[in-house]
Amino acid sequence: MTLSVTNTLSGEREEFEPQDDDDVLLYVCGLTVSDDAHLGHARLWMHADVMHRWLEHEGYDVHHVENFTDVNEKITARIGEDGFGDSEPEVARHFTEHVIRDMRGLNLKRAEVYPRVSEHVPQIRDLVETLVEKGYAYESNGSVYFDVTAFEDYGKLSNQRVEEMEAQGEAEERGEKRHPADFALWKAGGVSEDAVAEHRHEGLDPLDGPQGETWESPWGEGRPGWHIECSAMSMTHLGETIDIHVGGRDLVFPHHENEVAQSEAATGQTFARYWLHVGLLQTEADKMSSSLGNFFTVDDALEEFGVDVIRTFYLSTGYGAEQTFDDAAMNEAEERWDRLERAYEAAVDAADSPDAYASVEDEDLRGAVESTREAFREAMNDDFNVREAMAALIELARAVNTHVGDADEYDYRGLREAVEAFEDLGGDVFGLGFGGAAEGGDVAIAGDLVELLLDVREAEREAGNYDRADELRDELAALGVEVHDSEDGPSFRFE
RNA sequence: GCCAAGGUGGCAGAGUUCGGCCUAACGCGUUCGCCUGCAGAGCGAAUCUCCGCCGGUUCAAAUCCGGCCCUUGGCUCCA
Numbered sequence: 001m002t003l004s005v006t007n008t009l010s011g012e013r014e015e016f017e018p019q020d021d022d023d024v025l026l027y028v029c030g031l032t033v034s035d036d037a038h039l040g041h042a043r044l045w046m047h048a049d050v051m052h053r054w055l056e057h058e059g060y061d062v063h064h065v066e067n068f069t070d071v072n073e074k075i076t077a078r079i080g081e082d083g084f085g086d087s088e089p090e091v092a093r094h095f096t097e098h099v100i101r102d103m104r105g106l107n108l109k110r111a112e113v114y115p116r117v118s119e120h121v122p123q124i125r126d127l128v129e130t131l132v133e134k135g136y137a138y139e140s141n142g143s144v145y146f147d148v149t150a151f152e153d154y155g156k157l158s159n160q161r162v163e164e165m166e167a168q169g170e171a172e173e174r175g176e177k178r179h180p181a182d183f184a185l186w187k188a189g190g191v192s193e194d195a196v197a198e199h200r201h202e203g204l205d206p207l208d209g210p211q212g213e214t215w216e217s218p219w220g221e222g223r224p225g226w227h228i229e230c231s232a233m234s235m236t237h238l239g240e241t242i243d244i245h246v247g248g249r250d251l252v253f254p255h256h257e258n259e260v261a262q263s264e265a266a267t268g269q270t271f272a273r274y275w276l277h278v279g280l281l282q283t284e285a286d287k288m289s290s291s292l293g294n295f296f297t298v299d300d301a302l303e304e305f306g307v308d309v310i311r312t313f314y315l316s317t318g319y320g321a322e323q324t325f326d327d328a329a330m331n332e333a334e335e336r337w338d339r340l341e342r343a344y345e346a347a348v349d350a351a352d353s354p355d356a357y358a359s360v361e362d363e364d365l366r367g368a369v370e371s372t373r374e375a376f377r378e379a380m381n382d383d384f385n386v387r388e389a390m391a392a393l394i395e396l397a398r399a400v401n402t403h404v405g406d407a408d409e410y411d412y413r414g415l416r417e418a419v420e421a422f423e424d425l426g427g428d429v430f431g432l433g434f435g436g437a438a439e440g441g442d443v444a445i446a447g448d449l450v451e452l453l454l455d456v457r458e459a460e461r462e463a464g465n466y467d468r469a470d471e472l473r474d475e476l477a478a479l480g481v482e483v484h485d486s487e488d489g490p491s492f493r494f495e
Numbered sequence: 496g497c498c499a500a501g502g503u504g505g506c507a508g509a510g511u512u513c514g515g516c517c518u519a520a521c522g523c524g525u526u527c528g529c530c531u532g533c534a535g536a537g538c539g540a541a542u543c544u545c546c547g548c549c550g551g552u553u554c555a556a557a558u559c560c561g562g563c564c565c566u567u568g569g570c571u572c573c574a
Contacts, residue, residue: 004512011499013512032574074574143572158569160498165570177571184572195572225572252499253569279500280568316522317508321501322567328506332523339522342536379509387509391521401537405530466532473534484536493536 003058003381005244006320008252008275009157013383016274018243024060025238026052027272028111029230029247029256030067033095034074034199036297037102039310039325040248040281046311046431047278047319047384048246049108053429054380064111065237068096069229071117076191076212077199088212089118102298107307107431115233117224121215124224124232127266128185128217136265140176142188142220148181151261157275158253183258184225190214191223227258231271235263245272249279279322296325305330308433312337315386315430336394337432343397344422344434345493350404351415358409365414368399369421376425386430393426446494450481454490457483 003016018024028048031041048066055062070092078084078091085091096116117124128144131137136150148154148162155161165181191212214221234242240263247256256275263271283295301310313333317323350356372392379388400418403411419435427434453472460469473483476492484491 006512008499034574069574072574073572145572148571155498158498160570164497180571182571187572192572198573226574227572248568248574249500250568250574254571255574258571277500282567321508324507328523332507336522338536346537383512385509387521391509394521398538405537461532464532470533477535482535485531485534486536 003055005274005276005383008256008277009272011159014274018060019241019273022059022061024055024062024244025242026055026062026064026244026246027230027234027238027242028064028066029245029251030069030114031099032069032072032074033092033099034072034078035095036299037099038295038297039301040295042102042106042298042301042310043281043314043323044246044248044278045103045108046106046314047386049106049431050315050386050429051244051246051276051319051384052109053431054384057424057429063238064109065113065115065234066111067115067117067230067233068092068099069117069226070096071213071223071229072226073191073195073212074199077196079211086211092116092118098299102302105302105307106298106310107433109431113237115237117229117233118213120229120233120236121224123236124228125186125215125217127228127232127235127262130266131185131262134265136262137185138178139219142222143176143184144186144219144225145177145182146185146258146262146265148179148183148261151265153264154181154261155257157257157260160253160257181254183227183254185228185262186217186219186222187225188220188222190221227255228262230255230259231263231266234259234271235267240267240269240271242272244274244276246276246278249277252277276319278319279317282322282324283326305334308337308341309334311430311432312340312390315390318387319384336390340393340397340422340426340432341434342493343400344419344426346404347400347415347418347422348435349491350400350410351412351419353410355408356410356412356415359412360407360409362403362407362411362414365399365403365411366417368396369414369417372396372399372421373425376429380429389425390430393422393430396421450476450492454483454492458490 004013005016006012007014026048028045031037048064052062052064071088075091075095076088079086079088084094100114128137131146132139132144135147137144137146148165162179162181165179196212212223214223234245245256245259260271305313309330310333313325313330314323316329316333316336323329372395375392375395376389379385379392382388396418400415403414422434426432453476457469457472460466460472476483480494482493484493
């Protein structure tokens with residue numbers, strides 16, 4: 001049973017075989033650091049992260065590179081705003097730091113390298129020079145453009161034809177370009193004032209003017225084009241041919257198409273062997289008036305829902321499909337995560353209880369662990385079908401609940417195996433917080449205090465003072481402590 | 496107009512690569528039963544015979560073929 005993925009290049013499902021048996025070269029098309037990241041970005045990261053984790057789980061050494069685009073008009077447009085900084089690098093650093101905090105908060109595995117455009121200008125210049133020398137690019141007024149007609153395979157990723165694009169652009173729109181589909185590899189001069197004005201936020205003095213960085217080049221002072229950066233950084237850190245390139249579906253054309261063209265024209269080698277595109281996150285679209293509050297930053301979402309609920313939300317739809325973010329979806333995610341977490345805690349507690357010392361054998365439980373691992377693996381190998389894999393985990397939760405609820409004596413080994421499956425599959429692969437934070441210090445004391453209150457409440461119950469008992473339970477609930485009565489006495493969990 | 500992704504039961508969302516185990520997984524919601532002093536959690540059950548529309552292929556189609564409708568993303572220095 002091997003991994004198969006949907007490759008945008010072929011439009012079909014293909015068996016995944018990395019160039020090297022042990023290593024996987026993974027490039028994730030990163031973010032332009034001109035704003036705080038929102039849940040749409042996080043969805044891409046999360047799916048790339050789960051792919052990374054699954055490949056590692058299957059024994060591969062994953063070399064993960066993810067760029068930050070820190071040279072861009074959108075960044076210069078923010079200069080001087082809200083104390084973000086007085087230069088392009090300062091503004092970029094401000095947002096980069098924020099984005100890294102978000103990534104940590106989302107429990108993403110670290111990439112090996114997070115290259116920045118500003119640190120790869122020499123490589124970009126070299127790449128552009130190579131393209132000019134090979135006849136795939138031409139200089140025009142100090143800018144350099146890629147000549148799409150010179151690259152035979154142009155359009156192979158997005159399935160478009162150069163001839164058809166020809167019809168779209170009127171001659172006067174071409175400006176310095178020979179063909180309307182040609183794109184800039186190197187832009188002459190400083191930042192474009194028009195582009196900056198377009199992204200300039202209100203309340204800023206337009207006379208401040210753009211203050212973007214510029215670099216020397218054989219064609220004069222200028223800045224790198226947008227698409228070239230990914231090619232240069234990918235090649236610098238992972239070589240001419242990578243295994244997997246992950247990106248948002250909105251970037252297939254022109255960005256990824258152009259990456260393929262310029263990279264392959266320069267090296268003569270395949271740029272990326274598998275192109276995996278992540279579907280976009282939709283909001284309740286048509287309420288366009290409230291579009292201000294319509295997009296959630298990662299920051300706010302982390303605050304409101306917590307990592308595990310956010311990850312569970314993303315885990316309920318395959319990476320390739322679109323997903324809608326709304327209250328109902330988040331509520332469902334919350335319920336699903338609670339269910340998993342409760343079952344996990346029940347398994348941990350039961351395995352540690354006196355009833356587990358008898359250690360009977362429950363075939364159903366042990367069978368469930370085994371079928372969960374099998375189903376999970378099969379689902380993940382099926383184009384990273386996270387929803388199916390998640391379903392397998394929930395089946396395990398049911399099996400644990402049934403065992404803990406029905407059995408007089410517990411199957412210690414079966415419970416341990418279940419706990420391990422939760423931690424391995426749900427924790428390591430899905431990045432969910434199973435058994436993560438060790439309880440200590442204040443939390444332990446709080447737990448002892450709750451126990452104390454529950455003892456008091458038990459006394460009230462035995463005395464028939466149910467009003468008082470319910471009051472205590474309600475008050476604890478208000479503090480985030482969920483009380484659960486059973487034959488064996490009360491238990492609780494922190495929400 | 497062109498390219499791409501998608502239209503599945505109250506919601507959400509797998510399944511379509513390799514047609515039958517799909518009278519459609521997992522979950523959310525609702526209802527009921529067990530449990531409980533009550534509640535929650537848990538377990539069990541019900542709800543939904545149906546997979547955008549039309550036609551075709553087949554013993555058999557959500558899954559294959561043809562046509563149509565709709566939604567979303569992209570279409571040149573803009574992520």
